[in-house]
Amino acid sequence: MTEPAIQVTDLVRDYPRPRTSLLRASPPVHALRGVSLEVQEGERFGIVGESGCGKSTLLRIIAALDRATSGQVVVEGTDITRLPERRLRFLRENLQLVFQDPMSSLDPRMRVRDIIAEPLVVQGHPASGERVRELLDAVGLSADAGDRYPHQFSGGQRQRISIARALAPRPRILIADEPVSALDVSVRAQVLNLISDLVDELNLTLIFVSHDLSVVKHVCSRVAVMNAGQIVETGPTADVYAAPTHPYTRRLVSAIPTLQRALSGATTTDLVKGVLST
Amino acid sequence: MSALVEEPEVAEQSDVLAVRGLTVSVRDKVLVEDVDLTVGPGERVGLIGESGSGKSLTALSVLGLLPEDVHAKGSVRLAGIDHDLIGADERQLARIRGRDLAMVFQEPMTALNPTMRVGDQIAEAMLIHRTVPNRRAARTAATALLDRVQLPGVARAYPHQLSGGQRQRVVVAIALANDPALLICDEPTTALDVTVQAMVLDLILQGVAARESALLFITHDLAVVATICQRVLVMYGGRVVESGPVHEVFTNPRHRYTEGLLAASDLDSAAHRLPTIPGNVPAAGNFPTGCVFRTRCAHATDICTTTPPWTGSASSGFACHHPAPDLVALETRRSSREVADD
Numbered sequence: 330m331t332e333p334a335i336q337v338t339d340l341v342r343d344y345p346r347p348r349t350s351l352l353r354a355s356p357p358v359h360a361l362r363g364v365s366l367e368v369q370e371g372e373r374f375g376i377v378g379e380s381g382c383g384k385s386t387l388l389r390i391i392a393a394l395d396r397a398t399s400g401q402v403v404v405e406g407t408d409i410t411r412l413p414e415r416r417l418r419f420l421r422e423n424l425q426l427v428f429q430d431p432m433s434s435l436d437p438r439m440r441v442r443d444i445i446a447e448p449l450v451v452q453g454h455p456a457s458g459e460r461v462r463e464l465l466d467a468v469g470l471s472a473d474a475g476d477r478y479p480h481q482f483s484g485g486q487r488q489r490i491s492i493a494r495a496l497a498p499r500p501r502i503l504i505a506d507e508p509v510s511a512l513d514v515s516v517r518a519q520v521l522n523l524i525s526d527l528v529d530e531l532n533l534t535l536i537f538v539s540h541d542l543s544v545v546k547h548v549c550s551r552v553a554v555m556n557a558g559q560i561v562e563t564g565p566t567a568d569v570y571a572a573p574t575h576p577y578t579r580r581l582v583s584a585i586p587t588l589q590r591a592l593s594g595a596t597t598t599d600l601v602k603g604v605l606s607t
Numbered sequence: 608m609s610a611l612v613e614e615p616e617v618a619e620q621s622d623v624l625a626v627r628g629l630t631v632s633v634r635d636k637v638l639v640e641d642v643d644l645t646v647g648p649g650e651r652v653g654l655i656g657e658s659g660s661g662k663s664l665t666a667l668s669v670l671g672l673l674p675e676d677v678h679a680k681g682s683v684r685l686a687g688i689d690h691d692l693i694g695a696d697e698r699q700l701a702r703i704r705g706r707d708l709a710m711v712f713q714e715p716m717t718a719l720n721p722t723m724r725v726g727d728q729i730a731e732a733m734l735i736h737r738t739v740p741n742r743r744a745a746r747t748a749a750t751a752l753l754d755r756v757q758l759p760g761v762a763r764a765y766p767h768q769l770s771g772g773q774r775q776r777v778v779v780a781i782a783l784a785n786d787p788a789l790l791i792c793d794e795p796t797t798a799l800d801v802t803v804q805a806m807v808l809d810l811i812l813q814g815v816a817a818r819e820s821a822l823l824f825i826t827h828d829l830a831v832v833a834t835i836c837q838r839v840l841v842m843y844g845g846r847v848v849e850s851g852p853v854h855e856v857f858t859n860p861r862h863r864y865t866e867g868l869l870a871a872s873d874l875d876s877a878a879h880r881l882p883t884i885p886g887n888v889p890a891a892g893n894f895p896t897g898c899v900f901r902t903r904c905a906h907a908t909d910i911c912t913t914t915p916p917w918t919g920s921a922s923s924g925f926a927c928h929h930p931a932p933d934l935v936a937l938e939t940r941r942s943s944r945e946v947a948d949d
Binding site for chain 2: 379380483484485486513514515516517518519521522525540542543544546547580581584585586587588589590591592595596597598600601603604
């Protein structure tokens with residue numbers, strides 16, 4: 330087996346809290362408490378958890394947007410945890426992010442073609458109009474979309490622009506942080522299909538973070554369930570979904586209302602029972 | 608529908624809420640068009656739709672909370688109230704809101720007053736409508752309500768000291784404080800985690816059931832509607848495109864939009880690729896004339912430029928020129944043919 334695309338070992342991140350007492354310091358927030366995981370090259374890896382479980386902190390450290398308190402992140406054989414900012418260029422080219430809210434992650438005063446070309450310009454590549462058109466085409470937007478501004482697009486189209494921007498420097502790893510949570514159901518399916526197709530076509534390694542286990546189940550082959558700064562369960566998505574072993578995962582799975590279960594007569598009492606019994 | 612024609616329509620005694628021919632517009636843009644909606648006593652009705660479908664505006668018009676220069680036409684009658692809610696003045700509406708008609712909004716932090724203890728906020732709802740004799744009784748009732756939403760001992764807390772789910776439970780307690788005839792919930796659990804959502808939904812249902820209140824539940828989540836509602840209305844582009852009992856609409860959709868929506872949200876049984884609805888949801892007020900769904904519909908033809916008539920009864924039907932095949936009818940026909948073959 331080749332070396333994993335991403336290897337995280339015993340990652341800890343504590344955030345200091347502002348002092349509220351003169352006599353003693355406030356206890357720190359333990360956002361990550363010893364997280365270890367391995368993502369193989371070309372794998373579609375999902376991370377699920379509720380708000381505050383540390384999944385965004387984990388992503389930020391993997392993308393070197395934040396520094397770990399202790400532990401190690403190795404991306405494609407290079408330990409990035411102690412590297413200075415100026416030596417992270419390889420990471421910025423190979424690992425790209427798509428965020429949840431496409432409106433706040435796109436500069437409202439830039440034209441779409443400049444938004445998509447920016448990662449190329451920043452990394453010193455020639456940003457040709459041809460490459461931008463190619464990217465717009467890859468995400469299913471017309472070529473004249475490049476002349477317009479983000480506010481002229483709907484939520485789904487904006488998320489396509491974010492994806493085009495992420496793909497611009499030809500990354501090998503794509504990290505998507507709740508990419509469809511802000512989208513309507515009818516558009517969500519389009520964006521999920523698009524991410525799926527691009528990952529296949531470009532042979533990307535995908536890390537897909539969501540609070541929605543059913544979305545992760547659809548996109549990813551392996552999943553890690555996080556709770557309170559720790560990974561409580563990892564495994565093939567179908568197995569984790571069908572037969573969760575950790576009590577927290579069981580609670581999570583049983584609390585999700587699904588159409589099938591509802592139509593066969595499940596009530597909210599059943600959902601709550603699932604949450605309380607485990 | 609001739610909702611604008613003045614007719615001395617007696618509000619049907621059986622309905623808690625009767626909305627007839629509701630049209631909401633801002634300047635020259637029509638945002639909600641000709642919506643009919645009834646909620647029976649103790650009935651739980653779901654209103655589903657995507658952004659821009661007009662589902663929240665429908666709720667706000669019922670409450671008389673539309674923003675300035677957004678105007679509603681039509682008729683909204685509430686059982687036990689002898690005047691139309693549309694066109695009623697602020698004093699009349701203020702007497703109804705929070706007493707006969709209560710609302711739970713999506714974002715609990717903006718719905719609560721950050722400078723007031725939550726117990727006092729619940730007590731205030733009862734004191735304003737004089738449904739309790741005095742301050743002490745209101746406080747006792749508030750504590751009891753907090754117990755019912757499983758938040759004992761937080762009466763003296765401020766909203767910022769509570770989590771999102773706890774805050775939403777406080778909002779539910781306020782909404783239920785005066786035993787309203789109708790509770791309207793607009794995406795009450797969208798901002799919450801799934802395990803918290805399960806609990807809040809259950810508390811809403813318990814509270815509604817204990818008071819025999821009717822429930823109008825607005826959401827974009829099909830599974831949530833299927834879990835808690837008996838009847839559902841599907842909105843798209845400011846119109847009701849399909850309605851009926853939950854089981855019927857979700858297993859045998861007739862409108863092409865409902866059909867597409869169900870297929871696109873079915874993450875469980877879909878194989879690698881999800882079926883999609885092409886295109887994007889147009890911005891509110893920019894939907895096409897005729898059938899609002901025709902620009903995204905694979906079955907659209909020339910006839911779709913005319914507004915499709917409503918097929919079916921008032922409580923169960925659809926508005927589509929090219930409806931999906933009626934699976935139930937097909938099944939019955941097939942089985943009767945098999946019987947004949949035998």
